[in-house]
Amino acid sequence: MRHILRRREIVTDDWCYAGETAVPDAPLIVPLAELRADAARWRQRPGRLGVLLAPEDPVEELADELPRLALVAVQFPNVGDGRGYSQGRLLRERLGFTGELRAVGAGVRQDRVYLLARCGFDTLELAAAEDPDAALRAWSRYSVGYQPGDPQVPLARQRFLAPPA
Amino acid sequence: MYRYDELDQAFVEQRVAEFRDQTRRHLAGELSEEEFRPLRLRNGLYLQRHAPMLRIAVPYGLLSARQLRKLADITRRYDRGYGHFTTRQNLQLNWPRLADVPDILAELASVQMHAIQTSGNCVRNVTADHLAGVAPDELDDPRPYCEIIRQWATLHPEFTYLPRKFKIAVSGSPEDRAATEVHDVGLQLRRDPSGELGFAVRVGGGLGRAPMIGQLIREFLPLPELLAYLEAILRVYNRHGRRDNLNKARIKVLVKTLGAARFREQVEAEWRIGRSHAPRLTAEDVARFRACFAPPPYAALEDQHVTAGREARFVAWDRYNTRAHRVPGYRAVFVSLKAHGSNPGDITAAQMEVVAALAERLSFGLVRTTHNQNLMLADVPQSELYGLWRELDAHGLAMPNIGTLTDIIACPGLDFCSLANAGTLDVVREIQQRFDDLDYLYDLGDIEIKMSGCMNGCGHHHVGHIGILGVDKHGQEWYQLTLGGSANGFTALGEVIGPSLPKHEVAPAIERIVEAYRALRADGERFIDTIRRLGVAPFTDSVYAPHPAAA
Numbered sequence: 001m002r003h004i005l006r007r008r009e010i011v012t013d014d015w016c017y018a019g020e021t022a023v024p025d026a027p028l029i030v031p032l033a034e035l036r037a038d039a040a041r042w043r044q045r046p047g048r049l050g051v052l053l054a055p056e057d058p059v060e061e062l063a064d065e066l067p068r069l070a071l072v073a074v075q076f077p078n079v080g081d082g083r084g085y086s087q088g089r090l091l092r093e094r095l096g097f098t099g100e101l102r103a104v105g106a107g108v109r110q111d112r113v114y115l116l117a118r119c120g121f122d123t124l125e126l127a128a129a130e131d132p133d134a135a136l137r138a139w140s141r142y143s144v145g146y147q148p149g150d151p152q153v154p155l156a157r158q159r160f161l162a163p164p165a
Numbered sequence: 166m167y168r169y170d171e172l173d174q175a176f177v178e179q180r181v182a183e184f185r186d187q188t189r190r191h192l193a194g195e196l197s198e199e200e201f202r203p204l205r206l207r208n209g210l211y212l213q214r215h216a217p218m219l220r221i222a223v224p225y226g227l228l229s230a231r232q233l234r235k236l237a238d239i240t241r242r243y244d245r246g247y248g249h250f251t252t253r254q255n256l257q258l259n260w261p262r263l264a265d266v267p268d269i270l271a272e273l274a275s276v277q278m279h280a281i282q283t284s285g286n287c288v289r290n291v292t293a294d295h296l297a298g299v300a301p302d303e304l305d306d307p308r309p310y311c312e313i314i315r316q317w318a319t320l321h322p323e324f325t326y327l328p329r330k331f332k333i334a335v336s337g338s339p340e341d342r343a344a345t346e347v348h349d350v351g352l353q354l355r356r357d358p359s360g361e362l363g364f365a366v367r368v369g370g371g372l373g374r375a376p377m378i379g380q381l382i383r384e385f386l387p388l389p390e391l392l393a394y395l396e397a398i399l400r401v402y403n404r405h406g407r408r409d410n411l412n413k414a415r416i417k418v419l420v421k422t423l424g425a426a427r428f429r430e431q432v433e434a435e436w437r438i439g440r441s442h443a444p445r446l447t448a449e450d451v452a453r454f455r456a457c458f459a460p461p462p463y464a465a466l467e468d469q470h471v472t473a474g475r476e477a478r479f480v481a482w483d484r485y486n487t488r489a490h491r492v493p494g495y496r497a498v499f500v501s502l503k504a505h506g507s508n509p510g511d512i513t514a515a516q517m518e519v520v521a522a523l524a525e526r527l528s529f530g531l532v533r534t535t536h537n538q539n540l541m542l543a544d545v546p547q548s549e550l551y552g553l554w555r556e557l558d559a560h561g562l563a564m565p566n567i568g569t570l571t572d573i574i575a576c577p578g579l580d581f582c583s584l585a586n587a588g589t590l591d592v593v594r595e596i597q598q599r600f601d602d603l604d605y606l607y608d609l610g611d612i613e614i615k616m617s618g619c620m621n622g623c624g625h626h627h628v629g630h631i632g633i634l635g636v637d638k639h640g641q642e643w644y645q646l647t648l649g650g651s652a653n654g655f656t657a658l659g660e661v662i663g664p665s666l667p668k669h670e671v672a673p674a675i676e677r678i679v680e681a682y683r684a685l686r687a688d689g690e691r692f693i694d695t696i697r698r699l700g701v702a703p704f705t706d707s708v709y710a711p712h713p714a715a716a
Contacts, residue, residue: 079203080286082326086403089323093442111187111204118322141183144176146316148444159172160317160392160444 003132005113005124006100008139010132013125015050015071029073032057035065043068050100055083059090066091071100073125076107085119092120110135114142166227166531167312167457169277176319177274180281184208185267192264207287207325209280210266214583219258219266220283221273225293225311225335226254226534230521233532235276237517243269248517250502250510252574252625253332254292254534255283259581281319286327286414288318288399292334294342295535298458299543301491305354305362307335307343309454310391317392317444324399328406329414331399332371335364344536346370346379346656347628349416350398355385363387368398368428369420372622376658377417380425382432388451390436393443397436401428461529461544466494471550481603482554482565487545494547498528500540500557501564501572505597508590509575510538519560527553538574539567570612570679571597574625578618578635579642585618587635587642588668592616595672609679612692615650628652630693631675632659644671648678648704649696662705674708681707 002013015027018034025047035042035051042049050071051062062072072091074084084103091097102123103116109127113135116124126135146159169177184204191201198212205211209220221236228236236256240248243265249257261269273279283290291311298306314333318324324331336343337354345351351367364386370379386394398416407413420428436443472480488497500520502510512520520540524532527549528542535541540562545553557563566572573596576582578589596614600606615629619636626632632647644666647659666674679692681704686695696704 079200080326081408082286082324082328083404083408085323085326086400089442094438109200111183115320115322115325142176142179142320144172144179145322146176146319147321160313160446160450 002125004102005126005132005135005139007122008136010136015048017052027070029071032062036061039065050102052104053084053087055081055087057087059087059095062091063095066095066097069097069099071102072097073102073104074121076103076105076112078105079107079109079112081107085115088116088119088121110138113138114145118145118147166229167224167308167454173277173316174274177277177279177281178271180208180279180320181267181270181274184270188263188267203285203326205266206285207282208266208270209283210263211284212263212583213259213581214579215581216260217263217266218581219261219269219280220251221256221258221278221280222283222290223250223254223256223278223534224315225291225297225308226295226536227308228532228534229276230524230530230532232276232278233517233521233524235272235278237514237521239269239272240514240517246515247511247513249508249577250512250534250538250540252536252538252576252623253290254295254536255290256534257577259577282325284330286329286331287325288314288321288327288331288333291315291318292332292343292348292536294336294338295533295537295541296342296488296497296543297337298460299490299492299495299497300338300340300342301489302340303338303491304356305337306455306458307337307352307354308458309451310352310354310364310388311335312457313391313446313450313454314395317395321399323396324403327399327403328408329411329416331402331416333395341653341656342536344625344628344652344656347372347376347625347652348379350395351379352391357385357387361387364391366394366398368432369417369425370656371415371417372625372627373415374412374620374622375417376622376627377421378656378658380420380428382425382429389446390440391446393440393445394432394436396443397432397439400435400439401431405431460492461531463492463495463544464546466492466546466548468493469547471547475551478558478565479551479554481607482558482563483550485565485569485607486563486567487550490544492544496545496547496550498542498545498550498553499535499567500532500542500562501567502539502562503566503572504561504564505566505571505601506594507561508577509573509593512540516560516562519556520562523553523556537567537572539572565603566606568611568613569606570609570614570631570675571600571606573597573614573616574629575616576618576623578616582618582623584621585635586620586637587618587644589616589618589624589633589635592633592644592668592671595669596675599672599676609682610691612679613651614675625652626650627658628656629659630696631678633671636665638665642668644668646671646674646678646708648701649693651693660701662701663709666708677707678704 029050048070104125366383367379533541616633617624628650650659
């Protein structure tokens, strides 16, 4: 049983990755390449569907599939690769994705929770060795931030606001 | 200057608490060095040859007297009583203890300072012209925009794990004293025909390996779009910059690979789509930040002749170490950290305190750090110059060599840095000794020597009139000389003049180069102009031709 941090709670993961389950309608996360190789088949599959993005995957190409996806998992293969932060923001801001946005991989550590949360990630599948309680505490480490769009920071205390939508 | 409000103060304190926890975890064995590294780097902490090195941010080179006193206090209590100012206007401590660093950061936070993002693959300290706000040729003070960029870039959630480091410089004057053309992004303040303020935007400049001059990708960016456009540049870079090879990861490589035109198209497209979610600077934002840098309450003074009847040493100092001020009766004064026999940019705690006291008495309590590794008191009444000189002189801070050959820029080199291939400080000493005659120095005029101890180019050797690069040759320290580099206004990269030289031949080679210049120069012609006119060949000959007299 995998534990994840979802909206500031440690919960059991109800999703499986391709190959992890034989249940036909289990919530399933498939790599983008597989999804695109046989889009019609995946559309007909019962149960919720999610996609796993590699750092180099262009999120814009996901636009057509996005309405049918309940989850997008973005890979952070190591702590230095920051491409996933852009993918997260683009999914939320540009593509309007409102489902579960999950960060996954060896780079998902307690010391990046602040950045990940502010890029729109609401679920963290922590690196294997990471302490979920510490990561949970890290979620509240900062009460302020300089960039707009942080739900933790009251609007009146934010600087350089984005123009109203 | 900008003063923290409660948001800024809360932020730096929370940052200190976070790093204290990270340091504790590292020392307890919970965070490996590999895991700790990117975290400590983003707090300015390197592990160097002898000890950790802590690089403290001095945003766009502006310090209050109180902050400088605190820095002096920190160097005494946590280090060896001195610090080193860098070409990017920051201060480095060479001997802190790792376990003390959280306390040092807490001390810094108590005076509205930090070491955030002074290293690591993120947006670094934003630098500016050291004459910002006082230069007679200035269009507008760049510092409010530097502060806006500083805040926006601080722990930017999307851009804190970039492919490589990212340096931004802003200039408000036609004469580029901030080296904006050799930064990842160089911003030059402009007005459009309607009088609206904005920026010319250059991208992809940089020194280090494969030095490049920044490409102009936008002639005029309206001020309200500043952060939206920076986000577009950084997003294109964060997504498409190379991450497979550290040496090809700077934005300059992406600009070069795509070509400036295609890079520009991508940025413009990203900006047009992304700006609806990017921060927009309002007139209120801009007014608030500009108010922080409003001119100090200058007295109504008149320009005066300060040198009449004074000793020659003061006359020379006044000529070389002070600069014109836009307000009558004032001068901007360099505090030289280039005394012969000292390391460029080094300053003792006692000297910091002297400068802090002088700033309070004579220059509205503010001190600037300069790209050339000196300090500056920017607002000194001319009537006070003589007294100021005497005090600076008494503390070894009045070496009248600013802009001359011994106002050398140098990185700390092999003596401190674990990246370096060769020493820089002993070469500086040899040059200082060889050119210790001030009349000779003055006869040579403006000559910039810039030296780096390795390819990373922290000493900006590519843009020195004379550049010196330390290289490793079979375990020996050798030095490659370049000529003709320049970074202000007419940016050019120096040309290698020939095979590298062993250490003891560097200072003699420089003497032969300047002797060749003296023989070749037209009346009143500057060193750099003689090189531009004649090319490097005659200078190469002067260095490498057999010298029967040489031992």
